[in-house]
Amino acid sequence: MKSERYKRGLEKLAEIDGKQGERVVEVLKDISPDFADLLIEFPFGDVYSRPGLDLKSREMATVAALTAMGTAVPQLKVHVHGALNVGCSRQEIIEIMIQMAVYAGFPAALNGLFAAKEVFDQRDAEL
Amino acid sequence: MKSERYKRGLEKLAEIDGKQGERVVEVLKDISPDFADLLIEFPFGDVYSRPGLDLKSREMATVAALTAMGTAVPQLKVHVHGALNVGCSRQEIIEIMIQMAVYAGFPAALNGLFAAKEVFDQRDAEL
């Protein structure tokens, strides 16, 4: 039986991206179903569910961090979707990525913009 | 004579942190005054001056990125000051740092929180 944290995490994840929760569980079921639980419980059940920072600001912070780090392109795309789903505009996401040129260099910003473009194109194609 | 970008950058920097502009110029004058110019012109004159993202969101994105990167503690402190100056609450900054545990690990979040505490203490002492 899943914990309260898991349920809260799954709800928060659904609020950010309806399909993402099932996808995470699915993709991890053959390698580590436990990690799917931890991924729903800690980031979404414990952290994103906290008061004190609105969901849009949380997603913008994550987009900024993942763009700057440059080591997590698949997760960056997930959070570009998430940011759009909770109220960020495309322009705001682009501005964050441009700004990351200042802190993490132009290649990081460029690779972030390319990831954003893929997400935007995918969403346009799904309309 | 300084460029329009320089003037715009200096104004933007003053809007974020009145004393910071002079400090940057001062600290770089013996090693590379040119870099002080570039630092005011590009990040502040070109990027922070762009429309499309409010200043508070810009500072939150920077706090998130520098916390996640973990290689720029002095600059992180400058931007904790900046974030507070443009309307972030201490709680919002703390939440961003806690959230970075998810994306960059607990040590990055912890070192970010310690940097934030130093800034908060300094501001309390200056009251």
Add this chain to the structure above:
Amino acid sequence: MKSERYKRGLEKLAEIDGKQGERVVEVLKDISPDFADLLIEFPFGDVYSRPGLDLKSREMATVAALTAMGTAVPQLKVHVHGALNVGCSRQEIIEIMIQMAVYAGFPAALNGLFAAKEVFDQRDAEL
């Protein structure tokens, strides 16, 4: 009232380093007591408490990772203590750090060795 995960985490942390749990709570109490809870609950209550990998191997993995990352010297020292407390020899820790020269470069290995030396010296002084 603290959760079961918190209690399990605190016990695991005590098993690794008796004094560390209190120190973490103490050091975070003025900036984010919530983060102290999360730090005990997730890393120690959820992860280190898992079966499937012995505690000595867990600490060696952490020492390897923090040495390679090079962005978390205070936490590396904590885990050099932890590794020694759960049965690693000094020689094993030194070997891990030397090996990190292969994967993260000589500066990372060197800075890891200096951190280890500080811990070893501190423990010798406390005898």
Add this chain to the structure above:
Amino acid sequence: MKSERYKRGLEKLAEIDGKQGERVVEVLKDISPDFADLLIEFPFGDVYSRPGLDLKSREMATVAALTAMGTAVPQLKVHVHGALNVGCSRQEIIEIMIQMAVYAGFPAALNGLFAAKEVFDQRDAEL
């Protein structure tokens, strides 16, 4: 004529992964055969051949570090193979990757698990 270190390195590499030594020499022969020599001599002839840490612990340390760094997926896969070849269980490798969520963030752990899954699937297909 190859050095003693080269021969020792090639033997150590064969002990970790019989086919890997030839593959490295092959893949580098058109770009830098010298680097193939250095790669066999220093990491395997000098470092992995050292006493003081068993080969299984060495491979676990490497898997931890490369998962945390997130910049070397092809090399991570090589060392997931290596770890399995010298006695790590799949479960131990998965546990190391889950643990890296604590130190390097959830994306690093997730990308490590996906790399491990590829290696596990490849080994299953070769049975």
Add this chain to the structure above:
Amino acid sequence: MKSERYKRGLEKLAEIDGKQGERVVEVLKDISPDFADLLIEFPFGDVYSRPGLDLKSREMATVAALTAMGTAVPQLKVHVHGALNVGCSRQEIIEIMIQMAVYAGFPAALNGLFAAKEVFDQRDAEL
């Protein structure tokens, strides 16, 4: 109308790689044409146009940094082209990458060499 910096940047970029300037503008036109401007103005108009360091040394420094960072393979390939265009030999580029094994580890050097090989092969195919 484009600024003087833009024109100077475009010229400098043409000096490094005739086709690269148009390609950057092209690839960014659907996601952020403004970032194409910034990319030509700051790196090439402001930085590469500075006196005090010859263009060959500038490209070698960039190849070294991007190889060490390991997060920007597409940009590394662009600058391997650039380095060759401004007078670096293939051997010099290979030596820089081998040297990065010392500072950023063998995987960084290896991935750099693979990127270089792709560029060399592409140039050979275009002859």
Add this chain to the structure above:
Amino acid sequence: MKSERYKRGLEKLAEIDGKQGERVVEVLKDISPDFADLLIEFPFGDVYSRPGLDLKSREMATVAALTAMGTAVPQLKVHVHGALNVGCSRQEIIEIMIQMAVYAGFPAALNGLFAAKEVFDQRDAEL
């Protein structure tokens, strides 16, 4: 008895910085004298001793990489000394650091410039 590589490495290190070799041996003698050997043998005996790239270019590449990585300030200072010793001008070092703002962000460049200033000041004080 030390190997040929060790002797070659020590000579190369002396060519770069007369006092550095002894200092490295000294500082590592209480934690890992073996690592002092490896540090002289591989980086200096194997890599810096290779033909195909002049010593000045090697030091410039190292300064660029360590500035961009931002995790190795003590080693960056050693190589600012080294670069100056083998013929780089202060201006060339400053230019490399400014250029790193493009690839690794302004904080990396700024922290590099501060490290360079410390080295320059130390050398001025020793005159």
